Amino acid sequence: MEEKQFAFSVIGGDARYIELIQFLQAQSHQVYVYGFSNIDFPDSVILCDRLEETIQKSTFIIGPIPCSQDNYTLFAPYHQGSPILLKDLFESLSKYHVFMAGYITPKVREIAGDSFKIFDLLQREELAIYNAIPTSEGAIQIAMEQQPITIHSSKCLVLGFGRCGKVLAHQLQGLGACVSVGVRSVKDIAYISTYGYQPLFLKDLKKEIHQFDFIFNTIPSLILDQSTLLYVNKGSIIIDLASKPGGVDYEAAEKQGVKALLCLGLPGKVAPKTAGWIIKETVLTICSEMRE
Amino acid sequence: MEEKQFAFSVIGGDARYIELIQFLQAQSHQVYVYGFSNIDFPDSVILCDRLEETIQKSTFIIGPIPCSQDNYTLFAPYHQGSPILLKDLFESLSKYHVFMAGYITPKVREIAGDSFKIFDLLQREELAIYNAIPTSEGAIQIAMEQQPITIHSSKCLVLGFGRCGKVLAHQLQGLGACVSVGVRSVKDIAYISTYGYQPLFLKDLKKEIHQFDFIFNTIPSLILDQSTLLYVNKGSIIIDLASKPGGVDYEAAEKQGVKALLCLGLPGKVAPKTAGWIIKETVLTICSEMRE
Amino acid sequence: MEEKQFAFSVIGGDARYIELIQFLQAQSHQVYVYGFSNIDFPDSVILCDRLEETIQKSTFIIGPIPCSQDNYTLFAPYHQGSPILLKDLFESLSKYHVFMAGYITPKVREIAGDSFKIFDLLQREELAIYNAIPTSEGAIQIAMEQQPITIHSSKCLVLGFGRCGKVLAHQLQGLGACVSVGVRSVKDIAYISTYGYQPLFLKDLKKEIHQFDFIFNTIPSLILDQSTLLYVNKGSIIIDLASKPGGVDYEAAEKQGVKALLCLGLPGKVAPKTAGWIIKETVLTICSEMRE
Amino acid sequence: MEEKQFAFSVIGGDARYIELIQFLQAQSHQVYVYGFSNIDFPDSVILCDRLEETIQKSTFIIGPIPCSQDNYTLFAPYHQGSPILLKDLFESLSKYHVFMAGYITPKVREIAGDSFKIFDLLQREELAIYNAIPTSEGAIQIAMEQQPITIHSSKCLVLGFGRCGKVLAHQLQGLGACVSVGVRSVKDIAYISTYGYQPLFLKDLKKEIHQFDFIFNTIPSLILDQSTLLYVNKGSIIIDLASKPGGVDYEAAEKQGVKALLCLGLPGKVAPKTAGWIIKETVLTICSEMRE
16 A cells, blocks of 8 residues: 655654654654653654754644643653643644644643644544553453463453453453453343353343453443452452453452452553554554545 | 243244244243144144234234235245235234334334334344354355355455454454455454454455455445456455345446355345244343343 | 476366366466366466377376276376276386376276386375365355254364364364364363363263264264264264265164265365365475475 | 262472362362471361371372472472482382372482382373463463563464464464464474464575564474574564473574573463363373273
């Protein structure tokens, strides 16, 4: 497939962004960079000294994920010198600019104003789907590290059959686990049977949960509450992938001696390079859509 | 799981319904039957002599799929004697009855009136999902029968990633094919990559279609039109699973010497017993939902 | 990979050989052909008028599979005119020739003498392994055609875990069946568990066989004898892939109303093109080994 | 399956043996234990105070894996007090005893003499096959921990297609990797194609090795020597599962900046409970065979 070349200014970001920059460069896009002191990039990546200069170089401005941790400064862990203020950044952007970043809070959006286009990368469904892969593998890695048994031949329960549940069930089965998936709807039960997993209605969770060695939760609500935890086998482990506050009553779990781990942000932690590749794909898709 | 027992009156239907009746009976439901002359059922299935009698026996009345082929008589290929008129059937039903059947056309619905509850089984998503399995296997069987090569190691293209496309891609990969899936949306492309298939944007179809040995279409629109068919490899085969009129310009295909088959109603044809099981599951789900 | 080019003389053979000739030609080998009247080949394939001429053209002489059905004439179903006598063929070969064919019986070998090199293609293990694929797919196709249920979700028993058992178990699992494999040795039981199939010791066959919808036999001994057949579920089917006389007491099966089919030579029947490709691979491997 | 009950004396061993003892007890076998100070076992497990007492209790004596690390004392890391001497143990055994342990060196065997039956558990093929699973998962866990990319979509090379290579290729493919397998024989190449992996002849290793992200070696010879390592991609990792000294020139790897890890004894390290289960299965199989 022939591909169009773009110019990007990447400002701030963590280890995933170091990979992102290299992936963009490897596909022959021009990349201007600010906020990555002392990082070695290939020669064709241009390191800028000043924020304004970086912004003037390209239409597409890529900000970090998350955009900001304090709604005031840009998230730029590799940046040395005085923090990059959101205010300074946004004031330099004109109506010709397209700004992409992740977790753009209402407060950040308010500071940004409406004089240029903004895309929240984390709102893009394809990014969420691709991220399900490193999330699933991270969960499997943790499961392997924590338990004295193999995934193969174990009984695994995946709670939820959204993006992450689908990939996790697929990979666990690929490793040879006996996989059950717990859901609410008759429709999902049908899909689950189709893929060869054991279907489990969530209303039967208490009755069935005792049999599982590994319990992976992807449902963002308190599904593993105090009374359900009573039925969990003490030797098993709960790996909770649902966004904060997660799907487990952690206090109750600790009291009852049930091992439960809240595992967030796995793609950046276990596979920053893959995470960088995913951001690259998403950024390029947005650019293509805008050119169409 | 403990299960509630129901009484059913099954009136009309084809080979799938003979299986349905036996599956219901095997799960200890009481079944009254009308419209199946000379069929041997287990003793506990009660064959009724008159329509009215059958209807009085139970709350749940199961009519055929399709409900009628002429909007006038009930579809009852195993029935001997004068046809069962929709009018007679519906007039016997009271507000306590629940009537389930398939392909209930607006005309049939008009005859039925609104004095009792009606469910169109084919509108149930779980039935459509389960039906994707015999549809997929039927397509694979036809592919095997028609071509002189194995599915294993062949290049297969699945057009569409809905219910049927998902199952078909999964099974073809399970047989060892190299599977590509053609879709429109970036989101589906992401899912397809996740499952390990080759993603193909439909806009690139003409450019890529020449390489495939088997082409399975599940998209209900004229995707394989005259100009696209020009690029299809002459030794390959198109198996079209999209509902009538299908996704292929059949006239053009014939002129150009491209083998293309429209394959409809596969579940009933290749796996009537599985199809009967699926109807049974759907019927029981409806009953459970009503009792809740 | 760079490849050496060879010249071949193909004499006799069935539909698989028509494919073989085209595969060889497509890889730029020179092919001389005798015994295929009225078959259209690509221009670069040279049709010879006389046997001697064909033999003189190349070092590698490819005879049919089976080499002969009567130990007297060459198996050449597409040949018109007087039969090709083994005696005539072999007398024309010199010590510089390499003759490859299949099912070379002791009698044929006696006629051939020892003045040139002979390879029996069917003795080559890689051919037997590759042939397991079309055999497995053929068995699955027949299973689909014969039974009113899907392979998906069915209970399948594979007897034996040799080449064919391995591929068949793999493909059936890929279609979503619940697969058991019956074997004798503890070692095979371990492998079977590893691949995620249900292991079954053959000594427990009578006790367990009732539960299966599809029974595939690959063991070349009378494993499904009269007394074992008594336990087979009447609605199920036995597909016997073991070479003649097969692994089923067919007379007893018929008396007891058990459906059992002896299915031999599946590669040539269901996938002649794939079968031709496999012969081509094997022939080229032999040539490469000789050049080393 | 009905099962016979046995009595076992377990003397020495590591964490896997704690699991072994519990698995045996859970299947209602009587277990006598010596060499596990301060370990809590279920009540029905009988802790013996003296070696002789332990030995007198049962016919089947289970010693550790490895049997001894110094050819003088029994390997008993949980034992407190003076070491258990091989000499003392073996002198207490009579011709009615069956002694099972692992890595029984010629020296140990000499000390044992021939007055009782000895089985080396590690010589049992089913144990080696089952051990391939935790070995494979351990290798995958290490691969996940060490590299910044996911296994999914990565290019993996497995060197060797024995027990461990087979399971590893299967699990890597199950995680969504693109799997190549490198072997010597044409026969293995055929099997590899059959399972849907990319076949690679070892003679082409230098030419192809650059493309892989993960390289898993299971071949117990110096396959990744200095000259081959030159072609390995610097960002990739070699995980060497071949028994000491392994299949990598580690000195050369370090000089050339190639990441290579020798990973031995993975079952006991990453999945001691699974490893204990495997030993239990093997012990019971030996007992069954002796009773037959």
